[in-house]
Amino acid sequence: MSTHDATANTARRPFSGRRVRLGDLLLQAVAGLAALGAVVLLGLVAYKLVEGSRLSVSTFGFGFLTRSVWDPVHNHFGAASFLFGTAVTSVGALLLATPLALGIALFLTELAPRWIRGPVTALVETLAAIPSVVIGLWGIIVLGPVLRDHVMPALHSALGFIPLFGRPTTGSSIFTAIIVLTIMILPIVSSVSRELFLGVPSELKEAALGLGTTRWEMVRGVVFPYARGGVAAAMILGLGRAVGEAIAVAQVIGAFDNGFGWNLFNPGDTLAAKIALDYQGATTNFEVSSLFYLALILLVFSLVVNILAQVIVRRVARRQGLAAR
Amino acid sequence: MSVSSTIQPAVRVETKRQPLPPRERLEQVFDIQDLSAIYGSKPALKGVSMEVYKNLVTAVIGPSGCGKSTFIRCLNRMNDLVPGFHQTGTIRYHGQDVAGKDVDPVAVRRTIGMVFQRPNPFPKSIFDNVAWGLKVLGMKDNLHERVEKALTQAALFDEVKDRLKASGLSLSGGQQQRLCIARAIAVEPDVVLMDEPASALDPIATQAIEQLLHELKSEYSFVIVTHNMQQAARVADMTAFFSISRGEEGHRWGELIEYDATEKIFTAPSDKRTEDYVTGRFG
């Protein structure tokens, strides 16, 4: 009846073999080790920064954050002016980039003819691919002089009564840095916003248009509120990017004297740029440790930004999931 | 014993089939005792006891949700892949409990093969689809002959012999499923489990698969889940009817209602529920 003998086969291949295969164990162990390594790496980063900054932290404590001084000779260090510079440049860039990015996102999702959408999206993403050092180079040599010779004097004469737009001095200034940062964070804010706008269910949009609203009214009434949380996340991500940018800012923000000037057209300094610029000149342990302290502040900030953005994204995703039901 | 001496089944049973010898004389492949299965906290099967016999086609029929797929996947430990799955009872395969703690599921699956509902050939060439398993499982000798034999047994060789290097995905649905059958039988299993193998195929392809079952059961034992009673009537020697039982808190689970020769299930079932199902009164 049967041409192959099942009984003989079972005798040849009993079921009770090695319950746990060596190959499985090995692969899982090696892969698990790699995953563990990633987590350890993160911890290591935090640890090294804490360790490196210990000298400075123990000496200056939280006063580091409130004092504005950088004196390697007498070993007095304080980050306040850098914090100020970081705040001004990043917030400024965010203020400029957000409406522009939202406009781009709107353009790409609602208004542009279909054949344009793909290429322009690719172009915006290419903007993100340009290394910061190249943008900084462009900023020093091309943008700086243009701003110094044309834009800044124009702004000063028109709006000079606002202390922000004081007398322009040099091409390398906070203002230049703000423009450069705007260019750099534009892609990330616009691409996240674009994804959000694409996620708005078309039934909602059709409902609004069906009532007889114009396209803009539909966007204002349906798309923006729906995407509101996500746009906040996009802005936070852009802010994080701006705060962390060291190189391009270092190139265009100019040499600096401590102080809290409000004049955007003066040179300035930020946390990240200071670390980049001061590194090669740092000699004493105190100074190096203070640089670590600056980096620690940056790390904490980037962690907060990251977690905040994740929380918002998760909440938005949950809400969208509920809405879809 | 019978509710009625003969009934009008909803399907036509092929009576030209040879009658089976009495069960005591049939060689057992599986001896399943009191099998129960749970996904997390939801019961799926309760108290299934039956035997599967060698070189026969055994069909598992029943309405959707009665645990047919769960049952068949217990037989080759495929449910191990589902988190939260838990089973009790024994499944003796030639005396050894398939679900035992010291039993290696990988070894089980070599002997008890499976063909799935949707054809899932590897993204490799037709030849490699069959050869890969052979190579990995250490059956590299006479590779070409083995591949050719498997493809021939699956009634696919003539159609693909000139394009063995072509991608397995370039075949039609029915051909892909036959490729999966070839892949499964190439590694010389003892039993082949089939989870609704033709449900994704058109009638012509389905007929080809059913023809294969007739031809191959002299070499392998088949357990086939099907929601199509007609198919069970056409191909199966033994038929097991599962149905849904309800309990407190709205729990539902599957139970084996009746298991007998196909002809008996469809013409003179012992249980009223079986009769209701096969006469099309429900499900």
Place this chain on the structure above:
Amino acid sequence: MSAADLSALRRPNDRLRRRRIVNRGMELLAWLAGAVAVAILAIVVWSVAKRGASELNFDLLTKAPVPFAIGNVKQGLANAFAGSLVIVGLATAMALPVGILVASYVNEFAPRPIRTGVGLTLDVLNGIPAIVVGIFVFGLLVVGHGQSGLAGSFSLAVLMLPLVARATIEVLALVPSSLREASLGLGVPRWRTTLGIVLPQAIGGILTGAVLAVARVAGETAPLLFTSSLVGNSISWSPSHALQSVPVAIFELSESPDPADHARAWAAALVLLVFILVASLSARWLATRNRRKLGRAVR
């Protein structure tokens, strides 16, 4: 319907006209935004292309810089190009296998809580600014040992790891579970299924992720400032001491007051930009090809 309603349909009233104007205005602004974005890109790329091309020559790519050169000597940046090749190459060799392994663990083996934990770790790592990574590796590898190309590679690898791992996780998730079931159903053990069926199916997406990661770190300056920037002028291929790299060279040249240095910076920027754009475009092309191939497999 009353006569008043119907007439309102026929005669556009002031309110509707105003709304239409606002709508038009907003549409124009959006168009403007799109144009600005494209314009910025065009301006920057055009600047680099124009200024870089005029200075780009064979010597730049092949000769090492000559210190204290007087007069019209064609300086080279070959040490930077060589160094970048070595550093980025080593970084890829470090990050790619580890990234694939991490992704395999997360997707194929890890229980749910570990999966979210490692995923979170990768996202956080991704968000750490490059300069912080630089100072981290400085504290880890440079303090006490001095700078080296290897330390530079490690810092770039830290930046690449989350990118490669994330991309691989996404591709692995796309591999249909029916393929895994088919292999396991044959009696093939888990590890062979992963290595022989799952990973090969995902290889296209993995490569795309790798190329994108390379494009991203090829232009990174900040980490290399701390780990591989105190360099001499000779062309060197050995990562055991600090190597010059293209981004650091551009950075230093851009800070110099000498216009000849600026010219060289533009040329180097052009080479860097072309490399990155080619890499990004090939990654995009690879991605579309993969989507098509996967689309066929998942019938």
